[in-house]
Amino acid sequence: MTTSINTLPLKDRLLSLFYENLPHIKGNATPVANRLREQALAAFERQGFPNPKLENWRFSDISLLLETDFAFDFRNQSRPFDIEKIFTCDVYDLDTFSVTLLNGWFVYKNAPLTRLSNGTIIGSLAKAMEVYPEIVDKYLGKAAFAEKSGLVALNTAFIQDGLFVYVPEGVTVEKPIQLINIVDSQVPLLLQPRHMLIAEKGANVTLVHCDHSLTHNVSLTNTVMEVFAHPQAVVDHYKIQNKGRNSALFTSTFFHLQKASKVTSNIITLNGGFTRNNLNVTLLETETHADLNGLYLVDRNQHVDNQVIIDHAAQGCFSNQLFKGILDDQARAVFSGKIMVRREAQQTLAYQNNKNLLLTNEAKVNTQPHLEIYADDVKCSHGATVGQLDPNAMFYLRSRGISEKNARQLMMLAFADEVVQKINIEALRQRIGNMVEKRLKGELSICDQCVLHCSDKGHTTFNIDMSKI
Amino acid sequence: MLSIKDLSVSINGKTILDGFNLEIKAGEVHAIMGPNGTGKSTLASVIAGREMFDVDRGEITYRGQNLFDMAPEIRAREGIFLGFQYPVEIPGVSMASFMRTAINEKRKHLGLDPMSGAEFLKLMEEKKKLVEIHSKLTNRSVNEGFSGGEKKKNEIFQMALLEPRLAILDETDSGLDIDALKVVANGVNKLRSPENATIIITHYQRLLDFIIPDYVHVLFDGRIVKSGDKSLALELESKGYEWVKKEANMAAAH
Numbered sequence: 001m002t003t004s005i006n007t008l009p010l011k012d013r014l015l016s017l018f019y020e021n022l023p024h025i026k027g028n029a030t031p032v033a034n035r036l037r038e039q040a041l042a043a044f045e046r047q048g049f050p051n052p053k054l055e056n057w058r059f060s061d062i063s064l065l066l067e068t069d070f071a072f073d074f075r076n077q078s079r080p081f082d083i084e085k086i087f088t089c090d091v092y093d094l095d096t097f098s099v100t101l102l103n104g105w106f107v108y109k110n111a112p113l114t115r116l117s118n119g120t121i122i123g124s125l126a127k128a129m130e131v132y133p134e135i136v137d138k139y140l141g142k143a144a145f146a147e148k149s150g151l152v153a154l155n156t157a158f159i160q161d162g163l164f165v166y167v168p169e170g171v172t173v174e175k176p177i178q179l180i181n182i183v184d185s186q187v188p189l190l191l192q193p194r195h196m197l198i199a200e201k202g203a204n205v206t207l208v209h210c211d212h213s214l215t216h217n218v219s220l221t222n223t224v225m226e227v228f229a230h231p232q233a234v235v236d237h238y239k240i241q242n243k244g245r246n247s248a249l250f251t252s253t254f255f256h257l258q259k260a261s262k263v264t265s266n267i268i269t270l271n272g273g274f275t276r277n278n279l280n281v282t283l284l285e286t287e288t289h290a291d292l293n294g295l296y297l298v299d300r301n302q303h304v305d306n307q308v309i310i311d312h313a314a315q316g317c318f319s320n321q322l323f324k325g326i327l328d329d330q331a332r333a334v335f336s337g338k339i340m341v342r343r344e345a346q347q348t349l350a351y352q353n354n355k356n357l358l359l360t361n362e363a364k365v366n367t368q369p370h371l372e373i374y375a376d377d378v379k380c381s382h383g384a385t386v387g388q389l390d391p392n393a394m395f396y397l398r399s400r401g402i403s404e405k406n407a408r409q410l411m412m413l414a415f416a417d418e419v420v421q422k423i424n425i426e427a428l429r430q431r432i433g434n435m436v437e438k439r440l441k442g443e444l445s446i447c448d449q450c451v452l453h454c455s456d457k458g459h460t461t462f463n464i465d466m467s468k469i
Numbered sequence: 470m471l472s473i474k475d476l477s478v479s480i481n482g483k484t485i486l487d488g489f490n491l492e493i494k495a496g497e498v499h500a501i502m503g504p505n506g507t508g509k510s511t512l513a514s515v516i517a518g519r520e521m522f523d524v525d526r527g528e529i530t531y532r533g534q535n536l537f538d539m540a541p542e543i544r545a546r547e548g549i550f551l552g553f554q555y556p557v558e559i560p561g562v563s564m565a566s567f568m569r570t571a572i573n574e575k576r577k578h579l580g581l582d583p584m585s586g587a588e589f590l591k592l593m594e595e596k597k598k599l600v601e602i603h604s605k606l607t608n609r610s611v612n613e614g615f616s617g618g619e620k621k622k623n624e625i626f627q628m629a630l631l632e633p634r635l636a637i638l639d640e641t642d643s644g645l646d647i648d649a650l651k652v653v654a655n656g657v658n659k660l661r662s663p664e665n666a667t668i669i670i671t672h673y674q675r676l677l678d679f680i681i682p683d684y685v686h687v688l689f690d691g692r693i694v695k696s697g698d699k700s701l702a703l704e705l706e707s708k709g710y711e712w713v714k715k716e717a718n719m720a721a722a723h
Contacts, residue, residue: 413562
């Protein structure tokens with residue numbers, strides 16, 4: 001049953017819906033989670049939705065979107081949904097442990113929660129709250145603070161389901177875990193998945209996180225994810241965003257890194273109406289390593305906004321941000337990268353780079369670095385470029401017989417490739433590289449199938465698989 | 470093959486080529502020499518189709534067609550090749566995808582099927598030997614991080630792959646040590662045939678010890694002021710350009 005009241009502003013509707021649906025919303029959540037949600041609701045009531053008066057929302061106005069008459073699924077829809085039927089394509093060389101969320105709810109294949117023989121737990125957060133409340137309670141809300149963000153507050157107030165991953169000490173999860181987040185609704189839907197990933201000491205895990213829509217209907221996804229990397233843990237997180245033009249996707253991801261842990265994040269935005277990625281990384285202890293990459297390829301009226309905050313709170317940590325974008329038509333991009341180096345964070349290495357290619361005069365990008373450095377023995381750098389394709393390189397390519405169109409494509413691919421190369425798993429790197437290529441050739445649309453699975457592996461007439469040389 | 474008549478070219482209102490004439494037939498090698506700033510590189514760029522110049526007067530006919538009707542890529546597919554004085558670095562574009570794209574676009578233009586990956590790799594290995602490229606040059610981004618010598622070898626390597634009818638080598642010898650110079654010259658010589666022609670643009674006579682030209686032209690103030698055979702290059706080497714300048718000025722005074 002979907003619920004909708006369309007006479008009030010969205011904020012007020014949500015506040016009243018919260019109390020009306022409280023029993024459903026609470027479900028079997030832990031007392032800790034329920035306490036958290038009450039606090040978060042108050043925090044949301046205080047903050048409301050973000051607006052352009054907030055410094056970090058200056059260039060992203062969502063007021064029109066908030067006028068949508070959204071519906072909400074407060075109960076898991078038990079409608080028949082055979083995910084295997086939708087994703088019929090063969091998985092070629094990318095063997096993943098695949099889980100699906102439909103409209104924010106975990107889709108049970110065999111079981112809501114799988115415990116692998118090595119002790120890794122993968123599955124539904126709602127179910128994890130019943131079966132492993134002690135793990136959930138230990139981490140929930142410990143990285144994402146409702147007081148600091150209206151979106152986090154809203155998500156926390158309505159925590160119901162999402163992905164839960166727990167990797168025990170010393171365990172390497174061999175297969176990447178793939179989360180497929182699907183929105184499929186005949187009415188405009190607001191959904192708020194909540195994800196949690198815990199990598200214990202020395203654990204090693206890769207999560208591929210795909211956001212798709214099955215219809216062109218309006219939807220608003222307000223995702224919050226908390227990732228905890230314990231000492232020496234290695235977490236690779238890849239986000240592939242390929243959404244319909246009427247989709248709005250807010251993703252707030254929080255990483256907490258303990259001693260000598262290592263996190264790679266790569267956010268690839270291929271399509272979307274309005275995409276906002278808040279990436280918050282806290283380097284709590286020494287010798288941690290955060291490699292944060294992003295690629296956004298936007299056209300028409302698409303809007304993508306990446307906000308990175310990296311907090312160097314301990315000595316001797318490394319961080320690198322590389323965000324690149326290609327903007328066509330009237331597309332708009334925003335990048336804000338904040339590097340905070342606290343006084344105790346001596347010997348910090350922190351780098352940031354945002355490069356943009358504008359293909360038209362109407363495309364627009366706002367890029368802002370923020371460096372706040374309180375330690376004196378650090379190496380930090382930042383750079384931002386906004387430009388067009390290099391005319392000398394274009395002429396060089398054309399002088400060899402390459403058409404202007406293909407020369408542009410080669411150059412754009414080359415531009416994007418720097419980010420694609422940051423993907424650690426070769427099969428995934430090839431596949432995403434392939435999707436990026438299709439996207440730049442205008443051959444990738446949001447389709448009714450998971451592009452990660454179905455992306456065409458056939459080579460184009462002019463491209464060559466570099467791995468075979 | 471190539472006929473340039475009364476060509477005048479300017480950039481931002483400044484005349485660079487002024488009444489330039491040149492006839493090139495298949496099988497010939499022409500050397501164009503001259504002091505700096507006399508329009509040698511402009512000539513090369515105009516033939517290849519760089520759009521930054523204004524053609525104020527004159528015509529260029531290539532194999533019976535008006536060259537100015539052809540986009541740079543069409544000229545290339547029709548067999549014109551420019552060896553750049555300053556090859557451009559293109560990070561992220563691999564040599565292999567670059568050259569395979571170029572070859573297949575040319576083949577398409579000529580009505581041929583695209584070359585398969587295997588065929589292409591074989592061809593690439595073969596041509597690498599021609600210019601004594603031992604490294605995995607083909608695996609790297611176009612010219613990125615290449616030494617000066619590698620960049621010039623890479624130009625000849627591309628030329629070998631594309632098999633042009635008319636190659637224009639713009640200062641290919643600049644910045645090369647004697648060993649690299651020999652390799653480059655050797656590559657060019659192996660590609661010489663009765664069907665194709667070469668224009669060598671150079672400052673010094675040095676390269677012409679290894680690539681023997683049929684004609685040597687001296688470019689001065691935007692036009693050819695003296696032509697001869699290979700002995701002209703030697704004469705220039707011993708007498709310097711001042712000698713030609715003086716002659717040209719005297720001729721202009723009369």
